[in-house]
Amino acid sequence: MAETAYWEAIRRAHDEEMARDPMVIAMGEDIGVAGGTYKATSGLFDKYGETRIIDCPISENSYTGIGIGASMVGMRPIIEIMSINFALLALDTIVNAAAKIRYMSGGQLECPIVMRTPGGTAHQLAAQHSARLARMFMSTSGLRVVTPRGPLDAYGMLKSAIRSNDPVIIIEHEQMYNLKEEIPDEEFFRPLEGAEVIREGTDITLIGYNYSVHLCMAAAERLAKDGISAEVVDLRSLKPIDRETIRKSVEKTHKVLVAEEDEAPVGVGSEIITGIMEDCFFALDSQPVRIHAADVPVPYNHKLEKAAIPNADDVYQGALKVMGKI
Amino acid sequence: MNDADKKRLLREMIFYRRFEDRTFEAYMERKIGGFLHLYSGQEAVATGVLEMAVVGKGKENDYVITGYRDHIHAIKTGAPPREVMAELYGKETGSSKGRGGSMHIFDANQNFMGGYALVGQPFPLAAGLALGAKHKGTKQIAICFLGDGANNQGTFHETMNMASIWNLPVLFVCENNGYAIGTHIARSTAQPSQYKRVDTAYNMKSSQHDGMDIEEVMAAAKQAIDYVRNEEKPYFIEFMTYRFRGHSMSDAKGYRTKEEEAEWEKRDPIKIFSKKLIEAGVLKEADIKAMEKEIDDEIENDIIKFAEESPEPKVEELTRYVLDDNPDPRWIGPLQK
Numbered sequence: 252m253a254e255t256a257y258w259e260a261i262r263r264a265h266d267e268e269m270a271r272d273p274m275v276i277a278m279g280e281d282i283g284v285a286g287g288t289y290k291a292t293s294g295l296f297d298k299y300g301e302t303r304i305i306d307c308p309i310s311e312n313s314y315t316g317i318g319i320g321a322s323m324v325g326m327r328p329i330i331e332i333m334s335i336n337f338a339l340l341a342l343d344t345i346v347n348a349a350a351k352i353r354y355m356s357g358g359q360l361e362c363p364i365v366m367r368t369p370g371g372t373a374h375q376l377a378a379q380h381s382a383r384l385a386r387m388f389m390s391t392s393g394l395r396v397v398t399p400r401g402p403l404d405a406y407g408m409l410k411s412a413i414r415s416n417d418p419v420i421i422i423e424h425e426q427m428y429n430l431k432e433e434i435p436d437e438e439f440f441r442p443l444e445g446a447e448v449i450r451e452g453t454d455i456t457l458i459g460y461n462y463s464v465h466l467c468m469a470a471a472e473r474l475a476k477d478g479i480s481a482e483v484v485d486l487r488s489l490k491p492i493d494r495e496t497i498r499k500s501v502e503k504t505h506k507v508l509v510a511e512e513d514e515a516p517v518g519v520g521s522e523i524i525t526g527i528m529e530d531c532f533f534a535l536d537s538q539p540v541r542i543h544a545a546d547v548p549v550p551y552n553h554k555l556e557k558a559a560i561p562n563a564d565d566v567y568q569g570a571l572k573v574m575g576k577i
Numbered sequence: 578m579n580d581a582d583k584k585r586l587l588r589e590m591i592f593y594r595r596f597e598d599r600t601f602e603a604y605m606e607r608k609i610g611g612f613l614h615l616y617s618g619q620e621a622v623a624t625g626v627l628e629m630a631v632v633g634k635g636k637e638n639d640y641v642i643t644g645y646r647d648h649i650h651a652i653k654t655g656a657p658p659r660e661v662m663a664e665l666y667g668k669e670t671g672s673s674k675g676r677g678g679s680m681h682i683f684d685a686n687q688n689f690m691g692g693y694a695l696v697g698q699p700f701p702l703a704a705g706l707a708l709g710a711k712h713k714g715t716k717q718i719a720i721c722f723l724g725d726g727a728n729n730q731g732t733f734h735e736t737m738n739m740a741s742i743w744n745l746p747v748l749f750v751c752e753n754n755g756y757a758i759g760t761h762i763a764r765s766t767a768q769p770s771q772y773k774r775v776d777t778a779y780n781m782k783s784s785q786h787d788g789m790d791i792e793e794v795m796a797a798a799k800q801a802i803d804y805v806r807n808e809e810k811p812y813f814i815e816f817m818t819y820r821f822r823g824h825s826m827s828d829a830k831g832y833r834t835k836e837e838e839a840e841w842e843k844r845d846p847i848k849i850f851s852k853k854l855i856e857a858g859v860l861k862e863a864d865i866k867a868m869e870k871e872i873d874d875e876i877e878n879d880i881i882k883f884a885e886e887s888p889e890p891k892v893e894e895l896t897r898y899v900l901d902d903n904p905d906p907r908w909i910g911p912l913q914k
């Protein structure tokens with residue numbers, strides 16, 4: 252076991268998979284000579300050369316498309332998009348091509364690409380660098396969307412994503428790249444499907460994904476001091492969603508809160524709560540609550556930004572509301 | 578080219594024309610639905626270019642990709658015509674098992690990598706196919722057929738640039754038929770000569786040729802394909818052509834004149850080539866008539882029959898082919914608790 256930062260975990264997964272399989276290549280802006288905006292490919296340009304660590308011009312739609320084309324003939328491209336905001340430029344090739352080629356071809360072709368991108372707010376990056384957008388990708392048939400909460404999943408899910416035969420979007424987070432966790436030294440994989448109960452509890456289920464898992468964990472600590480036992484579920488995968496794990500937890504606690512960093516309308520929380528209504532409505536003994544961002548473009552001003560984006564206290568207060576304590 | 582090849586190529590072009598004519602009828606009979614874009618008038622381009630490429634040899638083929646006007650490109654690359662027709666009929670025996678339709682013909686066994694409806698989307702996909710071929714060192718090239726209108730998409734510029742800096746073995750074939758649906762090129766495009774848009778801008782070799790004379794197409798395509806394969810660099814080739822029918826089925830062609838149509842019909846690629854072959858004594862008018870009869874019989878008695886008689890996909894298989902049907906649990910799950 253070694254303490255590993257999130258970015259190091261990603262780098263290690265790249266390195267091992269590229270050493271194993273010459274068909275694995277990485278593409279993105281500044282990932283080569285410059286070592287990567289988040290250091291996720293640092294040192295790999297020298298090791299694997301410019302034909303495998305490919306520095307791309309600022310042409311998101313087309314280099315993602317080139318990765319998709321290459322994946323159709325056996326390559327395993329890992330595409331880094333510097334920020335999920337810029338992934339909007341590649342929506343055509345991701346949503347109209349990668350997600351649909353297997354289906355349109357009647358199963359003859361596949362697009363085993365991995366697209367990694369940070370989605371989330373950092374500090375005062377303002378409206379055009381703070382998109383989260385998980386909800387946009389999770390609504391597209393033919394994609395897998397995963398959200399590693401820490402180094403263990405960042406490494407293990409990237410390894411799985413590279414080997415899976417489907418297009419996988421990995422949503423990382425600007426504020427998580429330096430997060431550290433002990434991870435095994437020997438190779439391991441973490442599956443792309445399956446939510447995980449990361450803290451057991453009996454009174455309320457707090458559901459999060461990506462960064463909001465950490466808000467749920469912090470809120471659960473505080474709730475424990477109040478004598479409330481919160482269970483925390485990390486969704487891990489937003490497409491497909493593991494409804495079974497959610498149902499089991501809700502049937503145990505009878506209360507639920509979903510925390511997302513994105514705006515709420517047509518969001519992750521809407522989908523999760525609808526699923527709960529369909530799967531275990533009668534298990535609930537209070538109204539579910541969604542904790543989410545305000546329905547505004549993310550402001551630059553730090554006070555406004557703080558007011559727009561949910562934090563651990565919001566999750567805590569929301570949980571008290573579900574518990575009928577406020 | 579020997580006489581036998583000349584006869585074969587003429588027959589192919591007539592076949593393609595008749596095939597498209599027959600899909601038109603089937604559409605009118607409501608056997609075919611959705612959008613249907615026919616290739617009539619442009620036959621010399623796909624036939625001539627692909628004649629010079631590696632096609633019809635299965636997985637050894639060059640990679641071919643195009644837009645929604647894709648039936649003929651698929652067939653010339655090696656897709657069986659009856660499977661293409663069955664696809665138009667939405668049948669399980671179709672090229673894409675009835676899931677794709679007219680605009681999405683795929684034949685992975687012949688490296689026909691698909692028809693795509695989003696104008697300009699195939700540019701980067703083609704460059705990616707070329708990147709894969711180069712990486713694997715297979716000497717295959719990628720050939721991307723698109724229209725003049727597609728060149729106003731961002732993907733055109735982005736991809737020309739990357740194909741050029743990365744020396745990707747891809748041939749971009751611009752089928753300049755002068756129109757993007759009903760908009761004449763002069764009204765949409767600052768530089769109407771498409772080949773001029775890449776040479777200095779993206780430092781890529783390019784040229785423009787008559788797309789109605791198959792022999793000219795073949796000569797130009799040979800040079801371009803040799804260059805792409807041997808130099809491992811991209812090439813942009815533009816063919817001047819014309820589509821004889823409307824953009825798709827519901828097109829009254831109000832945007833162009835009868836005179837213009839008549840001018841281009843004189844340059845019908847099938848007429849030009851037939852005339853040449855008759856003048857050279859390779860065949861007679863009567864041979865062509867016989868050819869047409871044979872083709873019509875084949876289309877009716879084999880191709881249409883196959884499409885008509887084939888089963889539709891099963892509704893129980895609605896959600897097949899969305900994701901990998903046989904995923905490896907080590908990568909996919911479930912998560913071990």
Ligand SMILES: Cc1ncc(C[n+]2csc(CCOP(=O)(O)OP(=O)(O)O)c2C)c(N)n1
Pocket residue numbers: 646694695696697723724725726727728754756757758824
């Ligand atoms: C991204 C996108 N925008 C618009 C359309 C609608 N559309 C379909 S074909 C077409 C014209 C394309 O013209 P061109 O590239 O010259 O090809 P042609 O049809 O002449 O072969 C348009 C605008 C589309 N399919 N995709």
Ligand SMILES: [Mg+2]
Pocket residue numbers: 724725726752753754755756757758
């Ligand atoms: Mg056109």
